Amino acid sequence: MNITAYPGKPLTGAAFLPGDKSLSHRAALFSAMARGESCLENFLVAGVTRPLLDALSALGVSWDLVGTTLTVRGQGLESWRSPQIPLDCGNSATVLRLLAGALSAAGIRAVLDGTPGLRRRPMGRIVEPLAQMGVPIQTAEGGTAPIELSARPASQSLRPTIYRLPVASAQVKSCLLLAALAAGGPTTLIEPGPSRDHTERMLRSMGVKVGAQASPGDPENPYAQAVTITPPSPLRLAPLRLVLPGDFSSAAFLIVAALITPGSDIRIKNAGLNPTRTGLLDALASMGAQIEINNLAERSGEPVGDLRIQHQPLHGATVDGALVVRMIDEFPAFAIAAACAQGVTTVRQAAELRYKESDRITALGQELGALGVAFQDMPDGFSIQGGEPVQGGTVASHGDHRLAMSLLLAGIAGGKPVTVQDTDIISESFPDFVGVLGELGAELHASG
Ligand code: S3P
Numbered sequence: 345m346n347i348t349a350y351p352g353k354p355l356t357g358a359a360f361l362p363g364d365k366s367l368s369h370r371a372a373l374f375s376a377m378a379r380g381e382s383c384l385e386n387f388l389v390a391g392v393t394r395p396l397l398d399a400l401s402a403l404g405v406s407w408d409l410v411g412t413t414l415t416v417r418g419q420g421l422e423s424w425r426s427p428q429i430p431l432d433c434g435n436s437a438t439v440l441r442l443l444a445g446a447l448s449a450a451g452i453r454a455v456l457d458g459t460p461g462l463r464r465r466p467m468g469r470i471v472e473p474l475a476q477m478g479v480p481i482q483t484a485e486g487g488t489a490p491i492e493l494s495a496r497p498a499s500q501s502l503r504p505t506i507y508r509l510p511v512a513s514a515q516v517k518s519c520l521l522l523a524a525l526a527a528g529g530p531t532t533l534i535e536p537g538p539s540r541d542h543t544e545r546m547l548r549s550m551g552v553k554v555g556a557q558a559s560p561g562d563p564e565n566p567y568a569q570a571v572t573i574t575p576p577s578p579l580r581l582a583p584l585r586l587v588l589p590g591d592f593s594s595a596a597f598l599i600v601a602a603l604i605t606p607g608s609d610i611r612i613k614n615a616g617l618n619p620t621r622t623g624l625l626d627a628l629a630s631m632g633a634q635i636e637i638n639n640l641a642e643r644s645g646e647p648v649g650d651l652r653i654q655h656q657p658l659h660g661a662t663v664d665g666a667l668v669v670r671m672i673d674e675f676p677a678f679a680i681a682a683a684c685a686q687g688v689t690t691v692r693q694a695a696e697l698r699y700k701e702s703d704r705i706t707a708l709g710q711e712l713g714a715l716g717v718a719f720q721d722m723p724d725g726f727s728i729q730g731g732e733p734v735q736g737g738t739v740a741s742h743g744d745h746r747l748a749m750s751l752l753l754a755g756i757a758g759g760k761p762v763t764v765q766d767t768d769i770i771s772e773s774f775p776d777f778v779g780v781l782g783e784l785g786a787e788l789h790a791s792g
Pocket of ligand 1: 365366367369438512514515516518539540672673
């Protein structure tokens, strides 16, 4: 399916978002590791969560999904049975990496695999530390999926470890924290910058001791942070009762759309506002945007609130350092804001963007270039000379949901329509993207 976005209409009104992707993955998986019935409301029902639910079934875990409420009847990790066929993680590196951690703790044999796109993503970053902890695990040649975990005797716990992550990554951190539940003592992970902390918050609410502190002894990096997990003995996790907040990473598209479309004034209700996720708000503020936050509260262990966004002029800015990981999924949408801002916007220390659902630096350069945006590709980021009207045209999604949604924003705010090809991938994380933007007044038409 192709979608064409037409310019000209201001966005007004209020929007509710689908449940947070990172929290949905974690809540479903951790519930399956717990003992008792967990109830998760506003669960993200989308392409990206389906492989995880199917994997739970293959592991012998019972669950029901009614609307967006997921009930999981966990019986502890010891009830998981070894799946007879490879677990298909679809396109999701989060599913693969979180499952690898949980399966390492369970100590059962399993193979983890996924789409050709997932098979390109680097897995050495979890496999090397897991092997150091004593997990019998192997990748395909080149350090990619499929990944094979062998069974471990139930009596054999994993090695407590101090491990320094070369790159800040919540997926890697979470994988290792889950594996560390089966270690014979505390494990400490040191990250170059604090990545999203949903795993730490959720495990704490399930009764696990998880501490975080600024990491001493790293004069080169003032942002380094250490997380220490002490596995409960015996390993028991309490079930969850959560209402999941709206996904800030989905809100990002609406925020940028409203900021760059003249006459817009929108509200986004019940958005997750965990500070490890909201770097985009800081980046946009440094470009001159004033975004109102109302009704800030803590719900189910996570900060949530409402946002009000009005069209505003933006100017160029620089994004680097610890801010990068706090907005790691938002760079495609941010690039559209940069294209509409006056002056130069520069992103540095963001080489991780090359290892997402697409190489987002190369893909953004190709597609924004095709729309007439002056884009400079750099090894660890990019710069955009903004302020010229974005030209119309037809661009490719590169099989990347966030790239597809972002390029449509260029059509909404630019001078001419933009058609994005192969947009079915949007249903991975935001199935009603077109409907939500349409309700706010945007003109988007699907064809093919
Ligand atoms: C995620 C962590 C991030 C992010 C991804 C979701 C998570 O990946 O890009 O969409 O849920 O832990 P990295 O840990 O690879 O940065």
